[in-house]
Amino acid sequence: MITITIDGKKVEVEKDTTLLQIALAKDIDIPHLCWDDRIRPFGGCRLCVVEVEGYDRLLSACSTPPENGMVIYTNSEAVINARKAVLDMLLIHHPLDCPVCDKAGNCKLQDLAYKYGSTESAFKEEKKHAVSAESPFIELNPNRCILCGKCVRVCWEHQGVGAINLIDKGFNTKISPAFQEVLDCEFCGQCVDACPVGALGSKPFKYMSLAWFLEERDNICPYCSVGCTITLNVRERRIISAKGVKNKGVNNGDLCGRGRYGVDFVYAANRLTTPLIRENGMLRQSTWDEVMQYLSIHLRKIIKTKGPDSIGAIGSPRCTIEDNYMLQKFMRSVIGTNNIDSDRFGYAKIQQAVEMTFGLHTLPISLNSPLDKDVLLVLESDITSTHPIWGLKFIEAVQKGAKLIVMDPRETKLSKRSSKWLRIKPGTSQAILNGIMKAAIDKGLHLKNKRSREAGNLDALIQLLKAYTIQQVSDIAEICSREFTEVIDMFLKGERRLTAITIGPAENNKGLGTALAASNMVMLLGDGPQALQMPATYSNTYGMWQMGITPDYLPGYEKITDKPGKNIFKMLYEKGQISALFIIGEDPLITYPDLNKLEEVLGSLDLIIAQDIRLTKTAEKFAHIVLPAASWAEKEGTFINAAGIRQKVNKIVEPATDATPDWKIFRNLSRAMHHPIGMDDLSALKEKIHQIKLHIGDEKWNYVPVPYEEMDPPDDDYPLLMVSGNIMQHSGAFSVMSKSLSHVFADSFVQINEYDAEFFGLKDGDIVTIESKRGQAKTKVRISDEVSRGMVFVPLHLKDSRMSELYVAYEGFAAPIIAVKIRK
Amino acid sequence: MENNNVKTIRDFIEREKKSYASIESTVIPALHEAEGVYGWISPEAIEDISNYTGVSKAKIKGTATFYAMYKNKPMGRHLIQLCTNVVCMVMGSESLLSLLNERYELEPGGMTSDGRFSLVIMECIGACGTAPAMLVDADYYDNLNEKNIFEILDKYQ
Ligand code: SF4
Ligand code: SF4
Ligand code: SF4
Ligand code: FES
Numbered sequence: 001m002i003t004i005t006i007d008g009k010k011v012e013v014e015k016d017t018t019l020l021q022i023a024l025a026k027d028i029d030i031p032h033l034c035w036d037d038r039i040r041p042f043g044g045c046r047l048c049v050v051e052v053e054g055y056d057r058l059l060s061a062c063s064t065p066p067e068n069g070m071v072i073y074t075n076s077e078a079v080i081n082a083r084k085a086v087l088d089m090l091l092i093h094h095p096l097d098c099p100v101c102d103k104a105g106n107c108k109l110q111d112l113a114y115k116y117g118s119t120e121s122a123f124k125e126e127k128k129h130a131v132s133a134e135s136p137f138i139e140l141n142p143n144r145c146i147l148c149g150k151c152v153r154v155c156w157e158h159q160g161v162g163a164i165n166l167i168d169k170g171f172n173t174k175i176s177p178a179f180q181e182v183l184d185c186e187f188c189g190q191c192v193d194a195c196p197v198g199a200l201g202s203k204p205f206k207y208m209s210l211a212w213f214l215e216e217r218d219n220i221c222p223y224c225s226v227g228c229t230i231t232l233n234v235r236e237r238r239i240i241s242a243k244g245v246k247n248k249g250v251n252n253g254d255l256c257g258r259g260r261y262g263v264d265f266v267y268a269a270n271r272l273t274t275p276l277i278r279e280n281g282m283l284r285q286s287t288w289d290e291v292m293q294y295l296s297i298h299l300r301k302i303i304k305t306k307g308p309d310s311i312g313a314i315g316s317p318r319c320t321i322e323d324n325y326m327l328q329k330f331m332r333s334v335i336g337t338n339n340i341d342s343d344r345f346g347y348a349k350i351q352q353a354v355e356m357t358f359g360l361h362t363l364p365i366s367l368n369s370p371l372d373k374d375v376l377l378v379l380e381s382d383i384t385s386t387h388p389i390w391g392l393k394f395i396e397a398v399q400k401g402a403k404l405i406v407m408d409p410r411e412t413k414l415s416k417r418s419s420k421w422l423r424i425k426p427g428t429s430q431a432i433l434n435g436i437m438k439a440a441i442d443k444g445l446h447l448k449n450k451r452s453r454e455a456g457n458l459d460a461l462i463q464l465l466k467a468y469t470i471q472q473v474s475d476i477a478e479i480c481s482r483e484f485t486e487v488i489d490m491f492l493k494g495e496r497r498l499t500a501i502t503i504g505p506a507e508n509n510k511g512l513g514t515a516l517a518a519s520n521m522v523m524l525l526g527d528g529p530q531a532l533q534m535p536a537t538y539s540n541t542y543g544m545w546q547m548g549i550t551p552d553y554l555p556g557y558e559k560i561t562d563k564p565g566k567n568i569f570k571m572l573y574e575k576g577q578i579s580a581l582f583i584i585g586e587d588p589l590i591t592y593p594d595l596n597k598l599e600e601v602l603g604s605l606d607l608i609i610a611q612d613i614r615l616t617k618t619a620e621k622f623a624h625i626v627l628p629a630a631s632w633a634e635k636e637g638t639f640i641n642a643a644g645i646r647q648k649v650n651k652i653v654e655p656a657t658d659a660t661p662d663w664k665i666f667r668n669l670s671r672a673m674h675h676p677i678g679m680d681d682l683s684a685l686k687e688k689i690h691q692i693k694l695h696i697g698d699e700k701w702n703y704v705p706v707p708y709e710e711m712d713p714p715d716d717d718y719p720l721l722m723v724s725g726n727i728m729q730h731s732g733a734f735s736v737m738s739k740s741l742s743h744v745f746a747d748s749f750v751q752i753n754e755y756d757a758e759f760f761g762l763k764d765g766d767i768v769t770i771e772s773k774r775g776q777a778k779t780k781v782r783i784s785d786e787v788s789r790g791m792v793f794v795p796l797h798l799k800d801s802r803m804s805e806l807y808v809a810y811e812g813f814a815a816p817i818i819a820v821k822i823r824k
Numbered sequence: 825m826e827n828n829n830v831k832t833i834r835d836f837i838e839r840e841k842k843s844y845a846s847i848e849s850t851v852i853p854a855l856h857e858a859e860g861v862y863g864w865i866s867p868e869a870i871e872d873i874s875n876y877t878g879v880s881k882a883k884i885k886g887t888a889t890f891y892a893m894y895k896n897k898p899m900g901r902h903l904i905q906l907c908t909n910v911v912c913m914v915m916g917s918e919s920l921l922s923l924l925n926e927r928y929e930l931e932p933g934g935m936t937s938d939g940r941f942s943l944v945i946m947e948c949i950g951a952c953g954t955a956p957a958m959l960v961d962a963d964y965y966d967n968l969n970e971k972n973i974f975e976i977l978d979k980y981q
Contacts, residue, residue: 163882165886167889178880179881
């Protein structure tokens with residue numbers, strides 16, 4: 001600690017900071033336009049200048065570190081004059097078009113001009129008339145740009161993209177993408193929040209409202225499990241726009257494109273406004289009274305004739321914990337069954353692996369985990385697409401000097417920023433992990449602590465690993481063994497290692513076996529479960545599991561040992577297992593695999609109740625009763641993010657007509673069935689949830705050796721491996737309802753390498769049929785070197801594709817990648 | 825499908841990057857190299873450098889346009905650099921400029937339609953004693969007048 005004097009006050013400060021940060025922490029206002037704590041100091045705008053005794057010129061506070069004994073004045077006459085002079089310069093070229101600028105009222109330059117009393121520059125010069133680039137989301141207005149460069153550095157240093165820059169020099173300098181015409185980037189909008197003036201704006205929010213009329217309301221992002229805080233701008237109870245605000249939430253003001261531009265799904269045209277009932281094969285409008293009575297009669301009849309276990313339910317990772325708690329309570333006490341499950345194709349595998357290996361019932365990630373590590377291993381996981389803001393931590397770690405190893409056939413943002421990227425064959429991560437373990441054993445770098453030595457099944461693991469020499473694994477993964485050796489050395493040399501894998505329902509390139517191998521590895525190396533980060537997928541995937549939306553756990557991860565219920569493989573893929581089904585907030589016809597089988601089973605049920613915010617494809621085709629649920633912004637509740645943090649979801653706007661929060665629907669239904677379950681209001685329900693005791697399990701390690709296998713090896717008929725996943729701007733359900741997000745990539749497509757495209761005679765934009773052993777789907781070709789040879793990539797969950805027809809509902813260990821062929 | 829230009833640039837970057845602390849630092853020499861290969865800092869040049877340094881295209885374009893000496897426009901086969909600083913101007917470089925315009929329709933910063941010449945205005949190169957002076961490509965000429973300038977330029981086809 002050193003001592004400096006600011007404006008006559010002595011303060012003790014850390015050495016490793018800047019004068020600006022010290023002042024801001026002490027509530028001393030130093031105006032600054034180009035500084036941002038996420039990026040390196042730049043010192044470009046000169047507004048933050050301060051007087052420092054002993055220096056005959058003013059110093060920029062944002063780039064000057066403190067020295068012991070420094071005496072600083074932040075508000076002296078010289079400082080104020082300098083600020084005025086800088087403002088005078090800035091206003092030379094800045095157009096005074098505040099009345100038509102969306103930033104007005106929230107603009108730093110406007111505030112400063114007001115404060116320092118200048119509205120027009122003393123210099124008379126030409127204003128700029130630059131032509132701006134086009135973009136579906138980002139509105140560039142280079143004429144308003146004050147050239148502070150903040151957006152450029154946020155985009156490159158923090159966001160890891162570098163899509164824009166100040167191009168040209170002098171008077172002609174303008175903010176632009178490399179080649180003028182179009183800004184084609186990931187549309188995170190981080191640059192928009194960073195811009196102090198109105199030079200960058202969000203197109204979907206353009207001319208919607210002046211900043212003065214907006215009320216700011218915080219909420220938790222409804223998309224991924226990072227759980228960012230979004231600040232919604234609301235006018236007359238309508239959500240106008242969204243932004244991130246510094247120092248708020250786990251994201252500290254960062255937002256990705258889904259969070260920022262995707263919240264308009266609340267106003268989608270296909271929102272349900274009243275209950276619907278099927279009559280003569282058609283859905284018609286109904287009333288709550290009518291549907292409640294219908295359900296009460298029919299459900300009771302089914303319970304009586306076929307027993308409670310003939311009814312099942314699917315919960316939703318996008319509903320709050322309150323909703324999910326009520327769903328399972330209703331199923332377990334009113335209906336009397338444990339037939340409750342959720343989309344089992346993703347996070348369930350992680351849950352299963354964690355329990356089998358570590359003996360834990362849950363393993364939250366830590367959002368800052370990448371930051372204190374020296375080597376990071378990311379396996380076939382496009383983290384900046386699935387968990388964008390968490391992904392930024394990996395980029396930040398690289399900037400701090402960590403080594404990043406990416407194993408992925410696809411080029412991703414992380415592969416571009418990696419120290420080493422190996423394009424392994426799709427789905428071979430498990431073999432790679434086995435190879436790393438084998439190498440560690442050979443080098444004597446295993447069994448570093450008591451736990452790893454005492455974990456069960458060690459001999460069987462060592463036995464299994466014998467087959468995973470560097471050469472064998474390199475052959476399996478189709479990589480060069482020298483490079484693999486290099487990667488293994490880099491990883492094993494690390495003192496603080498981290499391994500990250502995502503397994504979302506849309507991702508088919510990792511399986512239970514991958515999660516098990518990764519768990520085996522962190523145990524064998526002695527690093528333990530904390531060194532393995534496998535995040536939950538959606539906003540409340542983690543919370544949904546904690547609320548017992550699974551056939552074998554009660555809320556709080558209390559294991560059901562006597563009579564677990566049926567999982568979705570039984571309920572949805574085996575005929576005759578159930579005869580009635582509640583589907584909450586899911587659209588199986590769009591997101592679940594093996595469409596043909598699924599349709600057969602759904603078509604055979606006596607009663608399907610679809611409860612959702614919109615009319616889903618499944619509801620449209622199969623539901624007997626459709627119940628309109630309140631959306632995320634229309635109800636109070638709680639999400640639990642991937643780190644296990646509970647966060648409050650707020651009611652921002654009124655529900656669409658008859659839409660009701662899911663938890664309330666179950667409360668009302670249990671009343672209608674004359675079996676009230678208490679918890680009459682939200683606070684009673686919250687209290688009940690609060691009392692749930694969490695059984696996270698006793699950590700007891702156990703190796704689970706699993707050989708690498710291919711589920712559906714390619715052959716001459718089906719030569720290509722089809723990998724599916726999410727793209728940055730879409731993650732299914734909500735995002736396809738968002739008008740803004742559907743602007744980019746609304747239609748489905750398949751990515752294929754240019755060599756393969758040539759081989760199969762395909763051109764960019766061709767409409768092709770992809771065929772697997774199970775079914776076929778039509779889509780559009782996109783030739784891209786982001787994918788390697790021998791594979792194709794399809795984003796799942798985009799509109800109008802029957803992609804899921806190709807997939808198989810698979811419960812085994814392998815990655816459920818399928819072999820396909822493509823033809824025109 | 826790699827062509828020779830791409831290969832030259834890739835090899836250059838692979839070689840150079842060992843001499844710099846960060847890969848970003850190779851962008852400046854790579855721009856020089858690419859300029860030699862493509863004749864100017866073309867979109868392909870930026871694309872190649874981006875591919876092999878990992879630095880984004882916008883970053884590279886920004887760097888290239890920040891420095892006046894990179895050729896950010898397509899250039900003719902020969903580059904005429906004429907000085908118009910005070911002494912050269914007094915000694916008649918202005919009228920040489922208008923002659924070039926008359927004969928070749930060549931403006932400062934521009935290129936002839938047949939791609940033969942590009943013209944840029946150069947700052948003083950210290951040849952004031954023998955003004956006006958110019959460079960054609962890397963060759964130096966002074967004591968220019970309305971006649972000899974075209975004799976000189978005829979050598980450059
Ligand atoms: S939207 Fe994001 S990626 Fe695009 S220019 Fe702005 S910061 Fe960069
Ligand atoms: S667009 Fe905004 S943030 Fe970017 S340089 Fe211009 S004023 Fe600064
Ligand atoms: S990272 Fe996830 S939680 Fe954050 S804004 Fe993006 S989608 Fe929402
Ligand atoms: S904030 Fe310090 S120079 Fe811009």
